[in-house]
Each structure stands twice: as C-alpha cells, then as structure tokens.
Amino acid sequence: MAENIIELVNITRKYEKFTAVDSLNLSIRKGEIFGLLGPNGAGKSTTILMIMGLTEPTSGIVTVCGINSTTNPIRVKKIVGYLPEDVGFYDDMTGLENLKFTAMLNGCSERESIQKAEQMLEKVGLIEVAYKKTGKYSRGMRQRLGLADVLIKNPQIIILDEPTLGIDPKGIHEFLDLIVSLSKMDGITVLFSSHHLHYVQQVCDRVGLFVGGRLLADGDIRTLSGKLFNGTPLVIEVGLESLNRTDGSVFTADWLKGVIKAVKGVKSVSANNNRFYIDCEEEITSLVAKAIVDSGAGLCYLNTREYGLDDIYNRYFEGGV
C-alpha cells in the first residue's frame, strides 16, 4: 500500500442551510489516478476547493502531503496544480505569455519562465500556436493549454475539475491519454472529477462515487460493483425460444429457480421483458446453461455481464438515493 498523499478526514461543508459535503472521508494514494464521479451538484467541486485550500471546511481536516490545506494553503498550492472547470485565459495575451505569467507567479525568473513555457507547450502539442492569442484558441486547445498551465509548476498532484467538458470525443480521448502518460511518466498523482462515467472508467485506477455530498463508495470498478451490489458482481441473462411450455403453462422465474437449484452461487432470479436475470456470486454460466438445456427448455440466448459503472450510475444516481 503506497502512502496517502491526500487525506480528508470527516469533512463537512455547509452553505447556510445547504450541506454540500457531508462527513466525507477519503484518502488518495501517491501516483494513482483517482476519479471523482457524481452528478452535478454532488459536492465534487466543493471537495476539490477544500483540498486546494480555496474554501474552508465547516469541520474536519484536509491534508495534502502532510500539509493542512485550510491553515497553510500557500504551501499546498505550490505542489498542487489545479485546472478549474471551464478554465479561462487572458485572451489578449499569447499562450506563451499566459504560461509565462503563471510560471512567474510561481517564483521563476522571466528567462526561466519562457523556457519552461516553451517546454510545456511542446509537451501538450501547442508549440505551433505558442505566439497566437489565446482568444483565438479552440476549446480543446484551451484545455490543453490549461494542462500545460497546471504542469508548469512541476506539481506532485494535479487536480482537474471536469476536464472533459465541452470537448469532442476524439479530443477527450487525446486529452485523457495525455494525462495518463504524463502521470505515469512523472509519477504525478491525478485527481479528476467528472460526470462522464465512460471516461472515468477508461483512465482511473480508483473511483469515488459522490451523491448528495456523501461519498457512497470508493475503490476500483470491480470492488465498487462488488460493494454496491452486495457481493453479486455477475449477472447472467437468459433468453428462451418460447415462454409457453408444451403443456400450456408459462416459464416463470420460479420455474428457473427450481431448474438451477442445484447450481451453487446463485443469489436470486428475476424475470423482465421475456428475459431472466440471474444474480450470482461467481462465474457459473456453463453450469446454468447445462441445467436449463437438461430441463428441456429451448435456450436461445445467454449472456454474462459484469456490473459496469453504467449500472452503478443508473442504480445510484438516476434512481435517486
């Protein structure tokens, strides 16, 4: 187990009557890519602001690399790069000048800043437009410039708030690849928030699920689905040729239960839309198939699937908790 680089202990943040973040405990390990996943208004951005020391928690302690963010934000901001949601630049300055300004705010001399800015622009692939005003940049270019802006201070941690918003799918792909490769190359811890579960699933080592200011669960996707679906990470979907039996009665979930009674690891059986769903604890598809075929029913469709973030999402966010 690597050391925890970000620790949130019992964080609560209240705005007058509204509680944005409610007794949150979260720790992020060094070098991992952590995804904060949740619908809008779940408290993701507030959590990030508290990690950066830009807002104070009502109660609880946030530490980044052992430094308390609330009482010592300057030291935290030296080692953490933060790309805000919908980042903005000074439109009448060139990309290079914008980066130079950030570098100088981080205590570099002018010569050093220009060097670093050029390096970063090279890294994110914007060197051709370095001397173009940022007002003329496209959305994807601005986002990449934002990444350069975050990296220019040589951070140990980068925090990206909704970095995929408003870029086209190809752009998102490139952007995420860039983040992953940079993070792996320099050993940077990455924390990013999103409500785009697919992208989170693609790149994150671990995921934290936020709903209504609370962290529902955290872990990698597999443990998460295990946690959320009570030890039934697999579903077997079964389809029959015809639901009508030769004696006129109908195949039901209870019938199926009886058929696969002997198979170990079945948790529950349900029927929906001419399909049967078997929640099970382990991989038992072949046994189930055999049992059904042996019973004489015409098996025509069999599918095993793991719960993905999609299901987690549907179950917990859209269904309302």
Add this chain to the structure above:
Amino acid sequence: MNNSNNNLKSFMFSISGFLKAIDSRIFSQNKDKKYEPFRVIVNKEIADHVTSWRFVILNSIIVLTCLGSVFSVMSGLRGAVKTGNSGNAFFFLQMFTLSDGTLPSFIVFISFLGPLLGISMGFDAINSEQNKGTLSRIMAQPIHRDYVINAKFTAALTVVGIMILALALLVMGIGILTLGVPPTPEEFIRIIIFVMLSVLYVAFWLNLSIFFSVKFRQPATSAMAGIATWLFLSVFYPLIIEIVTKPMTPSATSSTAQVLNFEKMKIALMRFLPSQLFSDATTTLLIPTVRSLGPFTMEQVQGAIPGPLPLGQSILLVWPQVTGLIAITVLCFIFSYVSFMRREIRSR
C-alpha cells in the same frame, strides 16, 4: 578646435554608456530576476492598463481638456507678464486655477474627470477576471488571496499617479516656456501636493468601483453603479441640499448669528461630498490667498492683513478635508477587501 571635438566625443560616449547602463538595468538584467508574485501581478496589470484602449481614450480626453484649459488661460497670463502685473505672489499657480470663461479651469477639469478615470479603471477589476475564468486559475497559484485585489488597486493607482504627475509637470513646462516665469519652490511644492491630492481623490473613486466590481457579477452593472453614484454625488446631492435648505433660509431681518448658523449648516451638509472636500482642499492649496473655508463675518476680517497664507498654514487649513478624503478612501477599500476575502472563488 580639436580639443573641443574630443570633448564632445567623450561627452557623447559617456551619454551612450549611460543609456546602455539604463537599458541593461531595465531590460537584460531583469530577465533573471525573480519577482515577488505581488510584483508580477502589478506589472501585468500596469501593462494591461497602459495598452488598453480604455486608458488611451480616457488619457487623451483628460490631457486634451486640461491642456485646452491651460492654453486658454495662457494668453491672459502672458498679457499680465507683459504689463508687469505678474509681480503678485503665486503667479504660476494661476495657470491651474484661472479660467478665461471659455473653458473651466484645470482643477475643475481634474475634479470632474478624476472620478470618471477612477471608475473606468476599477469597475471590471474583479468581475471580469471571474467571468473570464482566470480568477480561479490565479487563485490556484501559490499566492495570498488579497494579492489580487491589492495588486489591482496598486497598479491602477500607479498608472493614475504617473499620469497626473506627468500632466502637471507638462503644464508646468508649458508655463515656463510660454510665460518665461519659473515656479518658486513653494509653488512647486504646492503643485506636487495638489497632484497627490488628485491621486487620492481618484483613489477614492477607484476603490468605490473596485467595491462594485466585487459586488456585481456583470461589469456593466458595476460600471452603472459607479456612474450612478458619481452623478448622484455631483448633481443630485447638491440639488437636494438646495431644496431642503431653501425653506430654512433666514430672512433679511434675521440676526447675524442666524445667518451664520444657516451658512455653517449648509456647508457642513455639502462636506459629505468627496468632490467638495477635494475642491476645498485644492483651491486652498493652489490659491494661497484663501484663508478660510467657512463663512466669516466682517468683524473677523477686520484688521486682517490681506495676503497669501504660508504653505504650512494652507495645509493646516485643509487638513480636515484631506483626512476625510483618506478616511472614505480607506473605508471603500476595506469594504471591497472584506467582501472579496469572504467570497468563495468558483470557476465562472
């Protein structure tokens, strides 16, 4: 001949060496210098102001109107020099205070356009950064939060200060060239103090508009709020005072004490105006013969020897006005500072 040529050459060399030294101080050496983040922001803000169209436009309005008023006065003053009437003390200061009737005087222009300058330089200080999404990016850098607002204020004030000082020096230069009369040291000091007062007055409006820029999300709203305040204070407030005090006007038969009290009350009400404080202070400084800012009776004047006040006495006379101006400026700054520090900076 040869000798003098050599002298000239060595003189030219020393000049070019001097220029090179300045050049390296300003341009080359600084490239490796590490600045405080605060200086970095101030430098950027100053650059922004100086290169912005807004500043260029305002600057030209102010420079043109002020120079216009000075030129219109100049012909009259030149006449006075020719006829030898320039002997009266503080002749040089009249360039700033006199008006020939076609254009208002220099100080009237400054007191009229100063607020506009202050408002226009501050009304979008904070909210435009927020709307552009740059504020949260800057805040994520290792700087203290108040650096942003302090730097905005410092930069705008530096620009205004340099501009007004340059304008005053320019007018002085024109005066020396066209009138052939140099300012006395006291006149010079009075003009410099006048410049400082003007900067202070602009600083008040600057702070007020920065406060609005913290309060209102839309730059247009905050500009309107600033202009509305300015209009109210310069047009409506005096009108309201006039209307309110009219029924209380003492009749012709009332006693001296009554008339005196009435006048005192009216002046006291007017002194709530920053512009009144400013014009009181500047007229006293630039017209040294002003000996009192309140009403006084004939009794009090009796026996007084008419003549200009010494500098120290003039300053003493306007001390309350200056203190008042400083106080409201600081108050405005505190309001904007506190509301900015309490604000949670989110992205746009």
